[in-house]
Amino acid sequence: MTLLRPLSPHLPIYKPQLTSTFPILNRISGAFLATIVFFCYLLCLKIGLICFTYNNVYQFFFFSSKLILISVEMTALALSYHLYNGVRHLLTDFGGFFFLRIGRRGLPS
Secondary structure, three states: OOOOOOOOOOHHHOOOOHHHHHHHHHHHHHHHHHHHHHHHHHHHHHHOHHHHHOHHHHHHHHHOOHHHHHHHHHHHHHHHHHHHHHHHHHHHHOOOOOOOOOOOOOOOO
């Protein structure tokens, strides 16, 4: 006889917390930035650095396609999020955000 029970009954009532989502998003943005840097490195290996001295290259990369503009905006957003989250993490570790009680809202003081 097969019973249709959930694998773990606590997952449907689990509420994601801020302190658990920040590191996940930080790793996702870091992986995105690492792939962008890797592809730029491969591009420089393929076409060489002399290519970047011509204005036509910049016009082709930044003005020809809207997809490239969207990817540049996403890279800037990921870079700013990754940077600010790293600074927040360092300040939290060294006591800079001691006045913020992130993750301890329901506990009595």
